[in-house]
Amino acid sequence: MKILNLEIKNIRGIKTIKIDPEGHNVVVFGPNGTGKSALVDAVDFLLTGRISRLVGEGAKFLRLKEHGCHVDSRDDLRNTVVIAKAEVEGKTVVLERSIERPSSLKVEPEQHKDLVEGYLEGADLGLHILSRRDILNYITAEAGKRAKQVMSLLNLMDIEKLRSAFVSIRNDAESNFKYADSNLEKAKSEVANLLSLSIFSEEACLDKVNGLREELNGSRISELSPESIKENIEPRPFGFREDALTTNQIMNTIDEIRLIIKSEETIKKEVELRTLLEEVSREAQLRQYLLYDKLLETGLALLDGSNLCPLCGKVWEDGDFREYLRKKKDEIEIAKENQVKIDEISRFIKSKIDVLTNDINTSLKAHKQFSLEVIYEKEMKDYLDSLTTWSEAMVKPVEFFEKEKWPTRSLTELFSSSVLETAILDPLDSAIDKVGVKFSKQQVAWDTLTKMEDKWRIYIESLEEKKASEKTKTRADLILSNFEQARDSVLEGIYDEVRNNFERYYKTLHSEDEYSFSSKISHEEAELIFEVNFYGRGMFPPHALHSEGHQDSMGLCLFFALNKYLIKDAINMIILDDVIMSIDRGHRRNICALLKDAFPDKQLIITTHDTTWARQLKSEGLVTRKNMIHFLNWNIETGPIIEMEKDLWDKIKEDLEKDDAPSAAHKLRRNAECFFDDVCDFLRATGLPYKATHQWDLGEFASAAISTYKKYLRRAVVNSKKMDQQEKLCELEKLEKEANEVISRSLIEQWAINRNVHYDRWEEFGKRDFEPVVCAFKDLFKLFACSSCGSMITRIDSEGETPMSLIACNCGKVFWNIQ
Amino acid sequence: MSRKSVSELIFDKFAEKIRSNDLFEGISDDLISLVNQRASEKEIKELLKR
Numbered sequence: 102m103k104i105l106n107l108e109i110k111n112i113r114g115i116k117t118i119k120i121d122p123e124g125h126n127v128v129v130f131g132p133n134g135t136g137k138s139a140l141v142d143a144v145d146f147l148l149t150g151r152i153s154r155l156v157g158e159g160a161k162f163l164r165l166k167e168h169g170c171h172v173d174s175r176d177d178l179r180n181t182v183v184i185a186k187a188e189v190e191g192k193t194v195v196l197e198r199s200i201e202r203p204s205s206l207k208v209e210p211e212q213h214k215d216l217v218e219g220y221l222e223g224a225d226l227g228l229h230i231l232s233r234r235d236i237l238n239y240i241t242a243e244a245g246k247r248a249k250q251v252m253s254l255l256n257l258m259d260i261e262k263l264r265s266a267f268v269s270i271r272n273d274a275e276s277n278f279k280y281a282d283s284n285l286e287k288a289k290s291e292v293a294n295l296l297s298l299s300i301f302s303e304e305a306c307l308d309k310v311n312g313l314r315e316e317l318n319g320s321r322i323s324e325l326s327p328e329s330i331k332e333n334i335e336p337r338p339f340g341f342r343e344d345a346l347t348t349n350q351i352m353n354t355i356d357e358i359r360l361i362i363k364s365e366e367t368i369k370k371e372v373e374l375r376t377l378l379e380e381v382s383r384e385a386q387l388r389q390y391l392l393y394d395k396l397l398e399t400g401l402a403l404l405d406g407s408n409l410c411p412l413c414g415k416v417w418e419d420g421d422f423r424e425y426l427r428k429k430k431d432e433i434e435i436a437k438e439n440q441v442k443i444d445e446i447s448r449f450i451k452s453k454i455d456v457l458t459n460d461i462n463t464s465l466k467a468h469k470q471f472s473l474e475v476i477y478e479k480e481m482k483d484y485l486d487s488l489t490t491w492s493e494a495m496v497k498p499v500e501f502f503e504k505e506k507w508p509t510r511s512l513t514e515l516f517s518s519s520v521l522e523t524a525i526l527d528p529l530d531s532a533i534d535k536v537g538v539k540f541s542k543q544q545v546a547w548d549t550l551t552k553m554e555d556k557w558r559i560y561i562e563s564l565e566e567k568k569a570s571e572k573t574k575t576r577a578d579l580i581l582s583n584f585e586q587a588r589d590s591v592l593e594g595i596y597d598e599v600r601n602n603f604e605r606y607y608k609t610l611h612s613e614d615e616y617s618f619s620s621k622i623s624h625e626e627a628e629l630i631f632e633v634n635f636y637g638r639g640m641f642p643p644h645a646l647h648s649e650g651h652q653d654s655m656g657l658c659l660f661f662a663l664n665k666y667l668i669k670d671a672i673n674m675i676i677l678d679d680v681i682m683s684i685d686r687g688h689r690r691n692i693c694a695l696l697k698d699a700f701p702d703k704q705l706i707i708t709t710h711d712t713t714w715a716r717q718l719k720s721e722g723l724v725t726r727k728n729m730i731h732f733l734n735w736n737i738e739t740g741p742i743i744e745m746e747k748d749l750w751d752k753i754k755e756d757l758e759k760d761d762a763p764s765a766a767h768k769l770r771r772n773a774e775c776f777f778d779d780v781c782d783f784l785r786a787t788g789l790p791y792k793a794t795h796q797w798d799l800g801e802f803a804s805a806a807i808s809t810y811k812k813y814l815r816r817a818v819v820n821s822k823k824m825d826q827q828e829k830l831c832e833l834e835k836l837e838k839e840a841n842e843v844i845s846r847s848l849i850e851q852w853a854i855n856r857n858v859h860y861d862r863w864e865e866f867g868k869r870d871f872e873p874v875v876c877a878f879k880d881l882f883k884l885f886a887c888s889s890c891g892s893m894i895t896r897i898d899s900e901g902e903t904p905m906s907l908i909a910c911n912c913g914k915v916f917w918n919i920q
Numbered sequence: 921m922s923r924k925s926v927s928e929l930i931f932d933k934f935a936e937k938i939r940s941n942d943l944f945e946g947i948s949d950d951l952i953s954l955v956n957q958r959a960s961e962k963e964i965k966e967l968l969k970r
Contacts, residue, residue: 259958260927266961273965573968576943580951580968583941587933595926 102189102220103673103704104144111171111181112146112200113139116740124188126705126724130715131732136741137708141230141678142169144706147183147196148224148672150203153232170200172737189217224672231660232678260588267581274570274577276496279448281570283492285563286452287459292556294353294460295549310553316546327558330550337547347548348533351467355526358460362516367453371512374446377439378502401426415619443498450512451495458488464525471532477524484520491515589624595666596622602662603655606699610654610691631659649683656680657692661699676706681714686782689714693721697911720779722892722911753875762871769878770799777802780885783895784809784908807844810884813896813908814840817917824918833917840884847881889914931956946970 103124109115114136120127129137142152146169155163170181181200186193194217197207206221208214289301296309303325310330311321319334346354361367400410401423408422409415417425461484468475475481490508494501501507540548600622608618619634632640633655635647643655657680664675681689696705705723709715718724726748734742749772756765781789781802786809789797797805814837821830886893887910894915899905908917935952938944944951947970954964 257926260930263955263958266964270961270965270968274968569969572943573965576968579941579943580938583937584930584934587937588930591926591929591933 102187102217105186105188105193107144107147107186108184109140109143110183111174112143112183113152113169113171114735114740115139115143116171116738118741118743120728120730122704122706122728124704125728126718127707127728127730128715128718128724129706129708129730129732130712131710131741131743133710135732135735137710137732138678139741141232141676141706141708143183144185144674144676145230146200146203147185147198148221148229148674150198150206153230165203166200169203171740174200187217189213189220192216220672224674229664229668229672229674230676230678231657231680235656235660257592264581264584264588267577267584271574271577271581272497274574278567278570278574279451279496281563281567282448283452283455285560285567287456288556288560288563290357290456290459291463292553292560294357294463295347295350295552295556297349297353306557310550313546313550313553316543317550325557327554327561330554330557334547334550337544345470346463346467347545347552348536349545349549350552351464351470351529352533354460354463354467355529358457358464358521358526361453361457361460362521364453367450368513368516370446370450374443374450374498377443377446378498381436381439381443381499382503401430447495447498451492454488454491454495458485458492461485461488461521461525464529467529467532468525471529471536473528473532475524476528477520480520481524484515484518487515592624596624599659599662599666602665602699603658606658606661606695607654609695609698610658610688611651612691650685650688653680653683654688654692657684661695665699673702674704674706675700676708678708679710681709681711686713686717689717690721690782693718693723696723697721716775716779720783720893722890725891750875750879757868757871757875760868762867765871765875769875773878773882774799774802776882776885777806779893780806781809783885783893784813785896806885807881811840811844813917813919816919817908820918820920843877843880843884847877849877886910887912887915 103122105123106119106121109118111117118140129140131137138154142154145154146152152165152169155165155168166178167175170178174181178199178201182197183199184195184197186195188194192213194213195207195209196217197209198205206214206218208217292306293299293301296306298305298309307322307325310325314321314331314334317334317337319332322329322332404423404426408417410417410422419425461481465475465481487508487510491512494506494508600620603622604618604620607620608615611618614636617634617637621630621632621640623630631643633643633647635641635645644652647655657677681692684692696703707718707724715729719726719729727745729745731744732741733744736742749768753765753768756762756768777799778797780786784806786805788805788808789801814833818830818833818837821833890910890912892911894908894910896919897905897907897909899907904920905918906920908919909915931952934955938951939948941948947967950967951964954967
């Protein structure tokens with residue numbers, strides 16, 4: 102999409118403006134505060150329905166309807182509108198958007214609305230405009246903020262949101278698995294306690310059940326199930342209340358409690374877990390490395406011993422690359438092992454804690470069953486609370502440890518506490534001794550098998566639940582890791598493309614001193630790391646060591662690189678809003694070359710307060726005089742006062758028609774001085790006398806420019822002769838002859854615009870006297886520009902195996918070999 | 921204009937990985953569809969239990 106003409110009414114500082122770029126580049130120049138940026142805002146508004154300046158950080162209280170229109174139009178938004186005739190895929194359309202209805206874009210003919218809106222999706226990213234503020238976002242922003250900026254450009258907020266959801270799903274699945282694992286351990290413990298088994302196993306359970314069945318004259322069964330436990334056994338009444346605990350159950354529960362709290366294994370595991378957690382917290386980066394595991398693996402496999410990175414193709418300069426990758430891989434292995442160990446140990450401790458808690462609750466129930474007095478009630482409650490905290494901490498040990506939510510009482514302290522013995526276990530021991538054996542063996546067998554039916558059902562369900570939760574956990578793990586791998590692989594590709602273009606553009610701008618420039622763009626968690634090489638001394642943040650001018654160049658190049666990747670041909674427009682501030686003249690020329698080379702099909706809208714830069718854009722052929730819009734002044738009633746850049750010769754003609762030779766001479770001298778200053782720059786003219794002030798007058802500029810021009814033209818003639826290029830020779834000899842005549846004529850007339858000639862002298866000068874002077878200079882100016890494309894002729898030196906020196910124009914019509 | 925967005929590229933790659941993993945057999949299409957629709961965490965969790 103390119104703008105053919107544009108009409109702006111009552112937008113920001115503009116009352117009414119009409120311009121006709123006809124799809125070509127536009128340069129808007131003039132002092133600060135003349136309304137140049139309002140034109141940018143208007144185009145932004147037309148394309149997106151918003152004004153970037155009024156959104157984002159620092160724009161909290163700014164509203165489009167209040168602050169997007171001209172201040173005098175706030176109460177009547179009907180005539181706050183931007184209208185443009187544009188060309189989209191060869192079709193001419195008229196676009197119109199008003200502040201009154203910003204979300205509604207009117208497109209005529211309506212049948213092209215979808216086509217236009219498709220193109221405007223690119224503009225929605227905001228990557229068609231670069232302002233000074235954006236450069237700061239790219240270059241000096243913290244990694245986190247830059248990441249947000251780039252992620253929003255890449256539309257990655259959505260991806261990040263989804264990743265967070267996957268993390269949450271994975272964490273939930275992990276917790277569920279730990280709960281299921283612990284429930285299974287509890288179920289096993291209850292079965293083992295019921296059957297008086299020291300260690301749970303399905304075979305041991307089956308043996309015990311068959312033993313009990315024998316007491317009741319039942320046959321052996323080969324498989325345990327709730328249905329088979331009492332299969333074919335004659336029913337008898339239940340000796341206990343069904344919900345009461347058997348003596349064996351109570352005794353076994355007491356034994357199990359003692360076993361757990363006296364076990365050194367759990368205490369050892371606690372110490373081991375703490376050490377691992379301290380290590381993991383200290384080396385938070387280790388967890389990050391896990392993400393690059395596959396990448397390092399592939400990298401190692403692809404290394405060919407040349408120390409070349411297989412990914413970026415650059416030489417690794419900090420020692421042996423293979424050794425470096427191996428070290429990183431080892432660190433990852435350690436991180437992985439630690440993570441696995443933490444999971445295993447925390448699961449072990451959780452299951453022990455949960456079994457212990459369950460046993461304590463069973464014992465408290467037994468207390469009630471024996472009608473024992475409850476003592477140390479508060480201490481027991483605190484004890485159980487501490488166990489609950491431990492159980493919860495073991496679900497997310499890293500999080501609890503890092504967020505300082507770790508249980509205050511260690512397991513060593515809890516297990517060595519006498520409260521369990523005093524409050525629960527000792528009274529229960531005495532109660533059991535007193536009760537003695539009340540029931541027959543057969544009754545105990547029947548009661549145990551009856552309870553076993555329920556306990557076994559719970560065990561089977563817990564087993565199924567653990568299996569299911571393990572499968573879900575594995576799936577959730579895979580979803581997250583696959584998603585992160587997919588994201589990293591796509592982003593690495595994108596960052597690689599952006600980085601390559603960024604480096605290429607930057608090297609184009611700073612070819613003289615940054616030919617070995619390199620950079621790094623990578624994603625690390627929520628940060629976008631952007632580092633640049635500082636003259637071979639290592640990688641640094643872009644705003645750390647480079648000059649302001651270099652930083653501006655980097656911002657510009659990163660913008661171009663992102664624009665190239667994201668926008669491609671979606672919207673053929675780039676708006677540069679006063680961004681070339683700290684870049685010097687030589688590098689600005691390189692920017693022109695870059696724009697012509699990298700974005701030949703884009704329509705550029707460039708605003709600047711710098712008249713020299715505006716003029717340079719014209720002389721470099723990026724913009725024609727017709728599309729140079731001079732913002733002269735601004736006031737609140739009229740908005741910007743603008744002037745389309747007029748042709749110098751037309752202005753001089755106007756003066757002469759009024760018989761005002763002094764004004765014409767003044768204009769000619771002033772413009773000629775600037776003109777020959779540029780020519781000297783473009784031709785890299787020699788012969789300017791040394792001056793400490795670095796200020797030269799017209800005579801000195803013109804003399805250096807003309808002598809350099811003649812020297813190059815002569816050299817081109819000689820080279821054509823040498824190379825036997827007859828046609829070129831004829832052309833150049835003809836040009837040389839004409840040039841000599843033009844130059845002689847201009848030298849004769851040069852006195853007429855000399856500033857040292859007394860002003861009174863002009864009074865004797867009339868239109869007829871001054872016309873030959875104008876004619877001589879007009880012809881002289883023409884020598885330094887291409888008659889076809891209008892760009893200034895420029896000296897180009899190329900290095901390499903066959904160095905070349907040329908004088909050429911933008912279109913290639915002028916092409917002199919001056920080697 | 922026909923170029924895929926970064927999100928789409930990531931989803932394509934993700935879908936490819938999910939489809940090629942046996943552990944997602946029988947639920948891969950539903951899972952990809954839920955992710956593409958940005959379904960709730962709850963719906964995805966439910967599916968993973970299947």
